[in-house]
Amino acid sequence: MPPNEPEHRPSPYADDPAMHQVxxxxxxxxxxxxRMRLLNALREFGPATASGLADRLGESSGATSYHLRQLAAYGFVEDDPERGKGRERWWKAAHTGTVFGPAVTFTHHADPEVRGAIGVVLHEVATTHAQELNTWLGTMHEWPEEWQRAMDISDFKLRLTPELALELSDKVHALVNSYRDRVPEDAEGSGVVRTHLHMFPRPTD
Incomplete structure (x- = not known):
């Protein structure tokens, strides 16, 4: 390991075939x-064509088609032959989620191109989270009162060591995952719930 390179913790999803280890x-x-918007759309809304994704995202079909092929080349998306008819090509996400593999660290990676790519991905994820939250706040009046009472926007201030911060993050992930598959897709009154986790240190001066 290079000097000052932090040890990467094992991912809790390392053995999950549904997760793409980047x-x-x-x-x-x-x-x-x-590309990240295309991948998110396929994961959230299911298989689609390049033109369908272009309409959803407000992009040209030429751009969506090109970037879908690039995503496919790196294993993020794949053809959905059950839906394709004739020249119509349907795409689907190859995995349900993405996690950084053990070879990818954040700001300490030796390759500046990799550090730049990590920055692009993380900032796009943060932008998506903010957009989703703002969309909810702008439309929450359209949801039943039960869902409005169930929503939560909280932040917490804790003094932790890096080791305890990792422990807390892993426990939150485990808790959220324990609720998967508890409610059938067609269950009356159910909905898809979005949960974001942000954890980072703050200066004290």
């Missing part, structure tokens, strides 16, 4: 705002 090579294929 390495330094595939990270370069993901680090583009439109």
């Amino acid at each position: 390495d330094a090579r595939t990270l370069r294929g993901l680090a583009h705002p439109l």
